[in-house]
Amino acid sequence: MTSITVYDGAQGIGGNKIYAEEKGKGVFLDFGKNFGKYGVYYEEYLKNRDLRGIHDLVELGLIPKLNIYRNDLVPTDLRVDTYPAPEVAAVLVSHAHVDHSGNIGLLDLGIPVVASPLTLALMKGMQDSGVSSAETDAYYASPKMPTDESGLMLGADRKLPYTCRECICTTRPRDELVAFLSCRPGQEGPRAKKFQPADCHALEHVALPFAVTPYEVDHSIVGATAYILSGDTTIAYTGDLRLYGRLGNRTRDFVHHAKDASVLITEGTRAGHHPGADGGYAVATSEQTVYETCRAAAGDEKGLIIADFSPRNFERMDTFTRIAAETGRTLVVTAKDLYLLHALECADGTCRFPGLGVYAELADTTKRKWETEVVVGRASHQYISHRELRMNPGEYIVCFSFFDIRHLLDIKPEGGLYIYSSCEAFSEEMEIDFRRLWQWIRRFGLEARGFLLDANGKPVFDPRYHASGHASAADLAWIIDEVDPDILVPVHTANHAWFRETFGSTRIMADGERLEV
Numbered sequence: 001m002t003s004i005t006v007y008d009g010a011q012g013i014g015g016n017k018i019y020a021e022e023k024g025k026g027v028f029l030d031f032g033k034n035f036g037k038y039g040v041y042y043e044e045y046l047k048n049r050d051l052r053g054i055h056d057l058v059e060l061g062l063i064p065k066l067n068i069y070r071n072d073l074v075p076t077d078l079r080v081d082t083y084p085a086p087e088v089a090a091v092l093v094s095h096a097h098v099d100h101s102g103n104i105g106l107l108d109l110g111i112p113v114v115a116s117p118l119t120l121a122l123m124k125g126m127q128d129s130g131v132s133s134a135e136t137d138a139y140y141a142s143p144k145m146p147t148d149e150s151g152l153m154l155g156a157d158r159k160l161p162y163t164c165r166e167c168i169c170t171t172r173p174r175d176e177l178v179a180f181l182s183c184r185p186g187q188e189g190p191r192a193k194k195f196q197p198a199d200c201h202a203l204e205h206v207a208l209p210f211a212v213t214p215y216e217v218d219h220s221i222v223g224a225t226a227y228i229l230s231g232d233t234t235i236a237y238t239g240d241l242r243l244y245g246r247l248g249n250r251t252r253d254f255v256h257h258a259k260d261a262s263v264l265i266t267e268g269t270r271a272g273h274h275p276g277a278d279g280g281y282a283v284a285t286s287e288q289t290v291y292e293t294c295r296a297a298a299g300d301e302k303g304l305i306i307a308d309f310s311p312r313n314f315e316r317m318d319t320f321t322r323i324a325a326e327t328g329r330t331l332v333v334t335a336k337d338l339y340l341l342h343a344l345e346c347a348d349g350t351c352r353f354p355g356l357g358v359y360a361e362l363a364d365t366t367k368r369k370w371e372t373e374v375v376v377g378r379a380s381h382q383y384i385s386h387r388e389l390r391m392n393p394g395e396y397i398v399c400f401s402f403f404d405i406r407h408l409l410d411i412k413p414e415g416g417l418y419i420y421s422s423c424e425a426f427s428e429e430m431e432i433d434f435r436r437l438w439q440w441i442r443r444f445g446l447e448a449r450g451f452l453l454d455a456n457g458k459p460v461f462d463p464r465y466h467a468s469g470h471a472s473a474a475d476l477a478w479i480i481d482e483v484d485p486d487i488l489v490p491v492h493t494a495n496h497a498w499f500r501e502t503f504g505s506t507r508i509m510a511d512g513e514r515l516e517v
């Protein structure tokens, strides 16, 4: 017998945690962070306390009440042994966006992660170069121990090394990827915490409760994967996908194979959005349109150009690389971007460094071993200083996002162009961020493209500057019609009504609801 329990992600966009079970054993499809639920109680400076392990998250209902988490994250006042303990054979990760992978770090380290080589590389690279937190540390963890007699507080166990989660790679991993997964920059230091790697197997050599077939699909991050699970019943899971990007044909190939599935679990981020002028569906902005719009904006600008797009959107980085080449400029990315490009190269052998500049950030390098050991080691001659950008602004396009904007205080540009090429604000907090960004843009005399503030201080976006990572409503309808499932389970959507009205097979699930299929 096959069943599906959507523990999270059924009632909003992101935080997918879907458990598919076959004869008493199962797999999770993603185990993401639900930003919507977190935002009900928390904000940037009001966070769950790492020293209380999973206590705060369970108490507030931000993660499901299950007995599947790391033991060392359970303080003595939390009785997880009273919760159900499904037998989780693995977590299948669709892609490295945090709303799909950002709670994996909490799961028992005995639960392996299944992902594409590019996703594994990104998850590890993001951990090496990012801020550590028990939730988002998907691939390796710093084991904890009680720091008080009552066992209510948990701190790092300094004697134990970083411990890795076993990886199951959807294709045979390259030796370079295995090597990248097997060490952590800085681990050779005399006082450094050691690193205990785990095995990395190919999916074809691993037995799981379902026969799992991965399909690379197109999304706004590389390595995105959809899965088809074959057991008594066949289940297809889209993750996040779209049809109109560079790998659109891969998505079509997944849809073709999903025709045998009786259950389709699909994302619906853009369900019902953007009706066209004639009452049909509007045409989605393509990456080609983004290129043409941004290329025209760059035009004959003489000053510095700043391109603001989401980190890890490497297709957008390629778009701006092309614009930089055509306008005689060098594309300058952050050291972190370059480290992630190094990670991707370990996964697929493609060197993405040539022609790029690296912004020489004023930062404490003792805390950035990933930069000093890897990025400097490979690309020391590609560094561009803030002085160089100030002296020759017309020679560069700098890829900064909102959190890099502080560097303008060192560069001190006098005029230039700020191209916003990312998603629209979808919350009040984001609107406030755009008001802040506007102040920075104005302060340095930059001209904004892609968004502006209206008379009421509300950000207004130009849709031609950004191609969404998600299938348009028209494409979603095509995908669902092609697969023609007996049961359609929408997740990752705020528009259940559109599914219910459009497809008779729709089954809206509540968080935590179990469905036998």
Ligand SMILES: [Zn+2]
Residues within 6 Å of the ligand: 095, 097, 219, 240, 469
């Ligand atoms: Zn995504």
